[in-house]
Amino acid sequence: MNREADTQQVKTLLPGSTIGILGGGQLGRMMANAGSAMGYRFITLDPTPDSPTGQVAEQIIAAYDDREAAMELAGRSDVITYEFENVDAEVAAMLMKESYVPQGSELLYTTQHRLREKRAIEAAGVRVAPYREVGSVDELREAVAALGTPCVLKTAMGGYDGKGQWVIRSENEIEDAYETLARAKVQLVLEQFIRFDKEISVIAARSPQGEIKTFPVAENIHVDNILHLSIVPARISEELQREAESLASRIAEGLGAVGLIAVELFVTAEGELFVNELAPRPHNSGHYTMEACRTSQFEQHVRAVCNLPLGDTTLMSPVVMVNVLGQHVAPLLELMAGHDEAADRLKAAPKVHLYGKKDAVTKRKMGHVNVLAESTDAALSWIEETTIWKV
Numbered sequence: 001m002n003r004e005a006d007t008q009q010v011k012t013l014l015p016g017s018t019i020g021i022l023g024g025g026q027l028g029r030m031m032a033n034a035g036s037a038m039g040y041r042f043i044t045l046d047p048t049p050d051s052p053t054g055q056v057a058e059q060i061i062a063a064y065d066d067r068e069a070a071m072e073l074a075g076r077s078d079v080i081t082y083e084f085e086n087v088d089a090e091v092a093a094m095l096m097k098e099s100y101v102p103q104g105s106e107l108l109y110t111t112q113h114r115l116r117e118k119r120a121i122e123a124a125g126v127r128v129a130p131y132r133e134v135g136s137v138d139e140l141r142e143a144v145a146a147l148g149t150p151c152v153l154k155t156a157m158g159g160y161d162g163k164g165q166w167v168i169r170s171e172n173e174i175e176d177a178y179e180t181l182a183r184a185k186v187q188l189v190l191e192q193f194i195r196f197d198k199e200i201s202v203i204a205a206r207s208p209q210g211e212i213k214t215f216p217v218a219e220n221i222h223v224d225n226i227l228h229l230s231i232v233p234a235r236i237s238e239e240l241q242r243e244a245e246s247l248a249s250r251i252a253e254g255l256g257a258v259g260l261i262a263v264e265l266f267v268t269a270e271g272e273l274f275v276n277e278l279a280p281r282p283h284n285s286g287h288y289t290m291e292a293c294r295t296s297q298f299e300q301h302v303r304a305v306c307n308l309p310l311g312d313t314t315l316m317s318p319v320v321m322v323n324v325l326g327q328h329v330a331p332l333l334e335l336m337a338g339h340d341e342a343a344d345r346l347k348a349a350p351k352v353h354l355y356g357k358k359d360a361v362t363k364r365k366m367g368h369v370n371v372l373a374e375s376t377d378a379a380l381s382w383i384e385e386t387t388i389w390k391v
Contacts, residue, residue: 010208011100013079013306015039020077020099022070022092024051024059026355026365027282027298028083030290032057034298040306045073052355053083064088074099081259081305083281085111086158102208102258102305107280110255114156114189114277121275124254126247128275129266134188137178143190144174153177156187163225167193194274196266200234201285202248203262205300205310212252213300213310214245215293218285218321220264226363228389230285230321231376232292236267244273251278259304260297262286284323284365291351291370292319317372320379322389324352324367326360331388332369348373348382 013019015038021028024046032042032053042057049061058076062069065088073080073095080101082092085108092105110116118128132143134153144151149171155164164184166177181188199222203215219234220227234241248263255261255278262283264276286297295303295311303310324332336352343350354367371379383389 008096008100008102008104010102010307011079012308013100017041017078017306018043018076019302019305020045020073020080021053021057021083022064022073022080022087023083024048024053025083026052026357026367028053029056029355030287030353031081031083031282031298031301034296035302038299038302040302043073043076045069050358052357055356065091067091067094070095071098079305081301082108085280102307103280104256104258107255107257107261111278111280112157113187114154115187117278118189120255121251121278124251126251126254126275127273129194130192132190134178134190137175140174140178140188140190141171144168144171147190147192150193152191152193153181154189154191155181155184156189158184158186194266194268194276196274197269198234198236198267199264199276200236200244200267201230201262201264201283202244203260203283203286203289203297204245204248204252204257205260205297205304206252206257207304207310208258208307210253211310212249213313214248215286215289215297215300215313216315217241217244218288220285224363226325226365227284227323229323229380229383230288231380232288232315232319232321233376235376237271240267240271240273247273247275251275260286260301284368285321287353287368288319288321288370289313290353291349291372292317318374318376318379320371320373320376320383322369322371322383323365324354324369326362326364326366328388329354329360329366331386332367335386335388342382342385346373346378346382346385348378350382 018041021044024044029052044053045060150169153166199220217234218230221229262279266274289296349372351370373379
């Protein structure tokens with residue numbers, strides 16, 4: 001349980017209140033857009049001028065560990081949340097004393113570190129891939145011998161989108177893998193490689209009062225370790241969908257989460273589920289909810305941290321979310337300027353979301369498109385026929 005958050009008196013914050021966001025990226029931007037429609041005001045703390053969130057909300061421009069700036073955020077906010085988990089946990093803990101932070105800092109502290117996260121998941125009674133803590137080359141050799149190859153060496157902190165990890169396929173790679181990742185000067189963890197059939201994710205929301213709702217399971221496809229597609233409904237059995245949603249609810253309850261928690265899972269060919277990672281915030285694989293569900297993940301997060309009743313998560317349409325990276329922006333804009341014959345023919349409704357980032361750098365997440373259609377096959381056909389994502 002998130003005992004730390006429980007020490008704060010639960011508040012219900014109605015529209016007109018100001019929500020402070022630690023972090024100014026696209027998740028904060030979409031949170032602010034959803035909450036503004038409900039009547040909330042937003043202010044963000046982020047070091048980048050004209051951040052994606054800062055374009056739609058007030059912004060304090062300062063480093064995340066700037067305590068004076070954090071105190072200003074506390075003074076101007078009725079409630080504080082965060083939009084990515086690498087926010088300084090000590091600052092979040094300080095804000096607990098100065099403001100209302102229903103998510104607390106304990107869950108943030110846990111999910112910032114792979115070893116702490118894995119132990120917390122196991123404590124909730126949910127399975128993760130077998131793993132070993134690694135502190136030296138010799139320990140890595142022993143761990144590889146125990147877990148077998150291939151296996152994945154990861155930094156315990158700071159990795160995302162494939163960064164901070166090395167797939168070890170033979171003993172010859174052990175020294176290079178260790179020396180490369182040890183430069184980060186953080187703990188390392190070796191995970192057994194799970195031979196999975198599919199990757200899925202479930203986003204659960206939990207209010208301070210303990211109400212929990214889950215969104216439909218997304219099937220996720222990655223390219224170069226970056227999320228490419230989220231397909232909903234996921235192409236798995238209804239039984240597996242129910243099991244995945246149940247696991248997400250158990251984790252949200254066991255960790256005492258408030259707001260959203262995204263649970264990424266591997267599905268093996270035998271139908272077994274292993275939790276891969278957690279994210280205590282809105283998640284890339286939940287962007288499909290913006291048009292396809294009765295309540296978006298962003299509105300749900302606002303509802304949860306403000307202690308409103310959680311919204312209906314029913315899926316209203318098959319949908320495929322496709323990420324827009326830097327190399328996709330120009331062809332997407334060209335498509336938007338003309339008549340989309342493929343959308344007409346396939347009866348697809350592509351909904352474009354761009355994040356207001358200045359530089360369209362290759363492989364940088366610049367936006368996403370939610371493709372609503374009569375089937376996920378039709379939505380996938382639209383993505384294929386545009387040829388944008390072949391660039």
